[in-house]
Amino acid sequence: MLEAIFEYKFLQHAILSAMLASIACGIMGTIITEKKLIMMSGGIAHTAFGGIGMGYFLGIEPIIGALVFSILAALGIAKINKKINTSADILVGMFWSFGMAIGIVFIGLAPGYPPDISSYLFGNILTVSKLDLGIISFLDMIIVFVVFAYFHQFKAYLFDEEFTQVIGVAVHLLEYTLFILIALTIVILIRVVGIILIITLLTAPTSIAKQFTYDLKKMMMISIMMGIVFCFVGLLLSYVMEIPSGAAIIIFSVLSYLLISFIKYLSKNSNKELPF
């Protein structure tokens, strides 16, 4: 595979985008898991499909449509959730299928042959274009900068929202910022693993990291590294076995998580006396 990497531009793009995606995943996945926003993120991701459909319909880059839709969905869920007393769960559930439905309608209305949407649904890291790569790196930089700059505020907000608000930190602003960052992360991940498979890449690396450290920053670092490993091995598997890359990454991630948790569980229990 090595010489192929030097030879083919698309493989270079794939590797670069996998690394960039892992950075976003490691940082935001940790935040999303700690704030229990996993389903919310899934909802935003599926709403983004509406944007992809709109992109095809209007003849603009679908990923731009996805960006617009996911930001609007993130802010919409946050805002409506504050105004009316529905549980966020209900809203997420509705946005989830509503976004998909809009996407399907747009694609149905789009002129010409129906486009191939499977690369957005299931991801195809091997088709990442130069433009995609540019967008991904730009969004990555925003995420890294914002989280790093306001790290202490974010940490306080994640741990204890009420207290943080009481001492005068702009919690509402942090919350909206967080939702926008989630939307950006999702757009990055759509190209790599696709809308349907996003949730695993946001949760598996973090859940593994959590078993090894109690430090938020270290958790982010380990998650980033786990993400890179998952993407590379997944990519390799897809190359060798000729299976879709997104699915390979996800399957490898989940199996690794299960295996590591199982080993952890065994080593924890081997120290204890058996109860019988």
Next chain:
Amino acid sequence: MRNVLEIDGVNVSYENVEALSNINLRVKENDFLAIIGPNGGGKSTLLKTILGLLKPDSGEIKIFGQSNAKTFGLIGYVPQFSKFNKNFPISVKDVVIMGFLKNNNKMFAKLKPLEEKKAETIMKNLNIFEFKERQIGQLSGGQLQRVLIARALAVGPKILLLDEPTASLDSNVKSQIYHILKELNEKMTIIMVTHDMGAISSYVKSIACLNRKLFYHGAPKLTKDILSQVYGCPIDMIAHGISHRVFHEHKEDQNA
């Protein structure tokens, strides 16, 4: 003595349910006030309104004569420790230094050496310095409560506001916490919500009985009249003074 907290005609309601009705309360400097009342009586609502987390429908809350919307840092808030996600990846020290984030919305916030020292002193005073690197899930209830008190003190408050600081702690640890509060009370005003009737006679300087309305505010002598009004229960049950045990049983009845 001046008033540190003035609550005038405060009404708070959730949708159509009135949670607090016409509350008027004045708290003097260096008071140690316990707010008691049945569950659902509006204690937490009152606390949140004082903290500015809830806006009253009408009325006014002043802290040191200023509107409570602008008084960040005068109140040190100690929430109920049982409500926390104990798996959160944060160490004792990191929880305590959260208090220094007061009013800080700047980028790249950093701990000043002076604050580092101050955090150390606070942790030593509360006997949690030896656990400073521990993740909070590895602490006992009493230890975690002291960590949360330390965090509130890091804010540098003039008033300490505690939400059921001794709930689900055993009596030994309870008296430890009250000792800490008593000592802190020499320097600051303390307001706490509690269900612990035992503490009221021995530690507290005044009480406020709350059940939607404020029924009584004054010296910590509970008469059966007050209690029956606040808790709305047959006087028989608490006829023999404030018997601890009877009272607790009664409280649980209300929960059921």
